[in-house]
Amino acid sequence: MSSSTCAGVDVGGGGIRVRIDGGEGIIAGEDTSPVPRDRGRVDLPRLAARVAAVIETSAPGVDRLEGMAIGVTGLPGLVKDPETLWHALGDRFGLGALVVAGDMVTTHAGALGFRAGVVVAAGTGVITLGTDLDGVWNQADGWGHLLGDHGSGAWIGSQGLQAALRAHDRRSGGSTALLEHMTARFGHPLDLVALVYESGSPAHHLASFAPSVAEAAREGDPAARRIWAEAGRQLAQTAVAAAAGLEPVFSWGGRLFDAADLLMEPFQSTVRAVLPDARFIPPLGTSADGALGLAKAAASIEARHPYMYVFSRTDAPAVRPLRRTR
Structure with a gap:
């Protein structure tokens, strides 16, 4: 895998789906078990471990990811402290940037390719x-x-x-x-x-x-x-x-x-x-494809986007606040 390898992750009710692009074709991985929960909320430590396992099983040679984006069901209401994912996955994969978004954002990006x-x-x-x-x-x-x-x-x-x-x-x-x-x-x-x-x-x-x-x-x-x-x-x-x-x-x-x-x-x-x-318009791709697109653009995503948290090594790992119009 190249130093510019990126990973997109879709976390939905039906499990975890991953797309990894290291410049030599896209690798897909999947875990079909239900999303781990703790008193109704998404259990982020257990989720991080399962995401890491899918990535490492699907692409055994990956040791660094320039960007990763995770579309999570239930965000923001059922996802507490998404910075947990940064701490769990950032060092493990040498992440340059991580986007944690609602799965509706990654599904939108996958289906319409960043069109309105x-x-x-x-x-x-x-x-x-x-x-x-x-x-x-x-x-x-x-x-x-x-x-x-x-x-x-x-x-x-x-x-x-x-x-x-x-x-x-x-x-x-x-x-x-x-x-x-x-x-x-x-x-x-x-x-x-x-x-x-x-x-x-x-x-x-x-x-x-x-x-x-x-x-x-x-x-x-x-x-x-x-x-x-x-x-x-x-x-x-x-x-x-x-x-x-x-x-x-x-x-x-x-x-x-x-x-x-x-x-x-x-x-x-x-x-x-x-x-x-x-x-x-028939969808161009899936939520995992949309997550991969976000991962590739992670370093340039601006804070105006709601339903999204952005972490990076160039800035101190911090949450860019959510805002919602409805």
Whole structure:
């Protein structure tokens, strides 16, 4: 690896994804375990150890990184003292600069390549960022599976499990197809209850059922199809809310959009019902790609960017304060 090697890291509900560029092609790495948490917040010391392990496993020869950027789910609300990542990773990789940003920032950068517009980041959770990269920074949703994240993987999984449990109870509005999927995946409903309510990451388990809801929808189950259609509408409402003050340019990121056949039509039609001139641009890359782009630009990032902390060796390691317009 060259002295200008950079690493981009995406930390989402589905795990850790890494992109490393040392000038000889991009190396990818992944850790699919749930993000470590401590009383709800992201556990930064454990996260740093896992990020380091993915980098060292994926690129065994790396001994110095000029720049690194980490897009973290839950920032700023659930990420306390991000300087912890600088202390844990700075010396370990001889970092010149480190950017710690919300994963909505890295998803936006990956999808639109630092262009103005709105990007919906939807995986286990959902958060949307509309920005012109200057004075407009609109966040919509991102409030977690108990308070928001409408249309996310956890929301879809929860809606699907509720329909399955209604069928189990012989209540109206249930789905026997989803009940069969639930039983095949989790066993008896009491096993599901114990798994979800005793888990340190219930959203992860809820979202793990979203692929089963997609499978049932493609098999023609009306309840599953309604859930996915409503998810598309919920994501669209979030996207429209984040478009205030911007040209109506939209893109997306996150693994939920892999179910494009179920999601895109209700998503796009709902946006266009409000904003007829809306333009939809397929994402140029992923959140990990956006993080890599930020890593390469880490030394020149200015403090005007909100939702972002910047640390470097040229300045005393310090946090550049967040500011939010909404």
